Amino acid sequence: MSPVLKVENLRKEFRARGGLLKSSPPHVAVHDVSFEVEQGQTLALVGESGSGKSTVALMALGLLQPTSGRVLFQGRSLISIRWRERLALRRNIQVVFQDPYGSLNARMTVRETLTEGMIIHGIGASATDRDARARELLADVNMPAEALDRYPHEFSGGQRQRVAIARALSVEPTFMVLDEPTSALDVSVQSQVLNLLRKLQREHGLSFLFITHNLAVVEYMADFVCVMKEGRIVERGNVEKIFDAPAHEYTRRLLRSIPSTDPDARRLDSRIARSWS
Amino acid sequence: MIEPVLDVRDLRTYLKTPRGTAWAVDGVSFTLASGKTRALVGESGCGKSMVALSIVQLLPEPAGFVDSGQVLLEGNDLLDLTWNEMRAHRGRDLAMIFQEPMTSLNPVFTIGNQVAEAVAAHGGSKSHARRRALELLERVGIEAPERVHGQYPHELSGGMRQRAMIAMALANRPKVLIADEPTTALDVTVQAQILALIREIQDEMGMAVLLITHDLGVVAEMADDVSVMYAGHVVESGPVRAIFHHPQHPYTRDLLESLPSRQSRGRDLAVIEGVVPGATDWPTGCRYASRCRFRVDACEASGPPMIARDAAEVRCIRVDAIAQSEATR
Numbered sequence: 001m002s003p004v005l006k007v008e009n010l011r012k013e014f015r016a017r018g019g020l021l022k023s024s025p026p027h028v029a030v031h032d033v034s035f036e037v038e039q040g041q042t043l044a045l046v047g048e049s050g051s052g053k054s055t056v057a058l059m060a061l062g063l064l065q066p067t068s069g070r071v072l073f074q075g076r077s078l079i080s081i082r083w084r085e086r087l088a089l090r091r092n093i094q095v096v097f098q099d100p101y102g103s104l105n106a107r108m109t110v111r112e113t114l115t116e117g118m119i120i121h122g123i124g125a126s127a128t129d130r131d132a133r134a135r136e137l138l139a140d141v142n143m144p145a146e147a148l149d150r151y152p153h154e155f156s157g158g159q160r161q162r163v164a165i166a167r168a169l170s171v172e173p174t175f176m177v178l179d180e181p182t183s184a185l186d187v188s189v190q191s192q193v194l195n196l197l198r199k200l201q202r203e204h205g206l207s208f209l210f211i212t213h214n215l216a217v218v219e220y221m222a223d224f225v226c227v228m229k230e231g232r233i234v235e236r237g238n239v240e241k242i243f244d245a246p247a248h249e250y251t252r253r254l255l256r257s258i259p260s261t262d263p264d265a266r267r268l269d270s271r272i273a274r275s276w277s
Numbered sequence: 278m279i280e281p282v283l284d285v286r287d288l289r290t291y292l293k294t295p296r297g298t299a300w301a302v303d304g305v306s307f308t309l310a311s312g313k314t315r316a317l318v319g320e321s322g323c324g325k326s327m328v329a330l331s332i333v334q335l336l337p338e339p340a341g342f343v344d345s346g347q348v349l350l351e352g353n354d355l356l357d358l359t360w361n362e363m364r365a366h367r368g369r370d371l372a373m374i375f376q377e378p379m380t381s382l383n384p385v386f387t388i389g390n391q392v393a394e395a396v397a398a399h400g401g402s403k404s405h406a407r408r409r410a411l412e413l414l415e416r417v418g419i420e421a422p423e424r425v426h427g428q429y430p431h432e433l434s435g436g437m438r439q440r441a442m443i444a445m446a447l448a449n450r451p452k453v454l455i456a457d458e459p460t461t462a463l464d465v466t467v468q469a470q471i472l473a474l475i476r477e478i479q480d481e482m483g484m485a486v487l488l489i490t491h492d493l494g495v496v497a498e499m500a501d502d503v504s505v506m507y508a509g510h511v512v513e514s515g516p517v518r519a520i521f522h523h524p525q526h527p528y529t530r531d532l533l534e535s536l537p538s539r540q541s542r543g544r545d546l547a548v549i550e551g552v553v554p555g556a557t558d559w560p561t562g563c564r565y566a567s568r569c570r571f572r573v574d575a576c577e578a579s580g581p582p583m584i585a586r587d588a589a590e591v592r593c594i595r596v597d598a599i600a601q602s603e604a605t606r
Contacts, residue, residue, distance in 0.1 A: 048464035048465065048467075049464055156552065186320040186321055187532065188531065188548065190535070190537070191536075191537070191546035191548050195548060198545070213464065216494075217537050219538060219542070220538060220539070220541060220546075221537070253466055254465065254466060256469070257465045257466045257468065257469035258465060259492070259494030259495050260494065261493055261494050261521065261533075261536060262521060263521050264518065264522075266497070266498050267469075268469050268472050268476070268498050
């Protein structure tokens with residue numbers, strides 16, 4: 001089986017802001033990152049703030065140019081592709097961001113939000129057609145059809161995130177980047193969103209690049225895991241291997257840091273208080 | 278029984294909003310013993326932070342008011358105190374740390390300055406305050422206290438800023454530390470360090486900790502006792518093991534089942550349908566009834582009282598029926 005997305009030796013440098021005459025070495029946010037996402041699978045990119053995981057996500061989306069390395073989507077490079085083809089490719093790659101408050105246009109109704117992509121990509125023969133599709137999408141994400149004429153501010157965080165997912169689905173993508181999609185949500189709402197994502201993956205054969213710092217979510221959702229630290233992948237493997245037999249010291253430290261949800265199996269002790277300060 | 282250091286009784290706090298009076302805290306009671314940790318846990322909007330702000334009397338002005346109830350600190354009702362009397366308690370007997378240390382620290386003063394100020398606020402000379410500030414910074418695991426003493430908040434990482442906040446809170450060896458989502462903004466490895474630090478200092482000083490969080494993992498790691506809040510009420514309260522191993526209130530059950538884990542892989546997680554009712558217009562009956570899978574008509578007739586069951590207290594009239602149906606299943 002060939003991978004849907006293949007990332008090869010990605011590197012991203014950011015020029016540090018220097019003075020007039022000073023030149024400082026660039027900051028390397030991502031060093032030599034490679035991975036593949038298989039059809040219908042979920043690859044989790046795990047790391048703490050500053051690990052470079054979101055920078056990788058932006059490059060995988062084609063929204064940020066790598067300093068070197070390639071992103072291949074279905075075998076074709078996102079960077080060297082022509083604009084015309086790029087539009088078609090874009091349709092296949094969609095994204096859901098962390099903040100459902102910032103990622104929806106406050107001045108657009110849900111109807112406009114859901115049909116905009118369809119218009120751009122020529123989906124649906126008429127406005128009535130697109131409208132019907134928008135209704136189906138809302139049903140897919142367990143939202144009532146009445147939501148169509150409402151604005152983002154009228155919804156809760158979980159509802160907004162479902163609208164953001166419906167928008168991503170509106171252009172029938174095959175691949176989705178999920179950048180901390182449940183981090184801003186309460187746990188009872190997080191479970192709705194995770195259930196929804198799994199259902200969509202089952203029904204549409206979607207592939208996910210799931211960016212998160214939440215290891216419980218990774219253990220529940222992911223097939224394959226890459227652990228990032230300081231711009232590098234320090235460990236990779238299928239989810240069982242990472243959680244049951246972590247090889248890298250940093251992965252072990254991450255796993256030891258997760259609070260246990262069983263009061264009889266507490267993990268944090270006072271050795272931790274000083275060990276990594 | 279040991280006298281609790283903090284005893285909150287039937288606290289009711291409201292906020293004046295454009296949509297009417299919102300009863301954010303609506304009859305909350307709990308006790309906190311020296312050296313122990315009680316977690317107030319619940320989802321956004323349940324009123325847990327308003328409980329904390331009511332205790333330290335730092336409710337948002339001018340909208341927030343404590344309507345009734347008692348907040349007894351070693352038997353004295355803080356709600357009877359004047360503003361100035363309360364100021365003397367705050368920071369001395371009662372200290373608080375918040376989620377985002379960047380917004381609680383003053384950006385234009387150095388860390389050392391701010392910790393020393395916290396020390397000096399309750400007496401002592403300037404040189405004593407400086408010495409004590411250095412000691413405190415060291416105590417909270419800041420490696421180079423001399424250097425950090427002269428740094429500004431923006432020069433520190435989130436974890437270091439939270440350590441500095443804890444140093445300030447500890448300045449006068451408070452009897453009660455209120456920690457409102459102290460690690461929510463931090464990375465998981467840093468969270469582990471901060472939680473372990475709080476526990477270590479608690480053991481050393483014997484202070485009581487009121488831990489306010491939405492994170493059930495943090496609760497299981499840290500708490501001795503737990504009060505689960507929903508819609509301005511405590512719906513279940515008891516020792517941490519009872520809450521996690523034998524949750525009785527339907528909301529507590531649903532919340533625990535909604536957590537993703539290895540065991541739930543490949544299965545749907547529990548979801549809680551519907552939304553929390555609005556605080557300006559709480560329903561007469563059980564506030565969870567509209568979302569509850571065990572609901573019967575009687576649930577909506579009148580507000581359920583807290584019922585003692587096993588080691589816990591549960592605000593649910595169906596608690597025995599649910600336990601029975603589970604035993605026979």
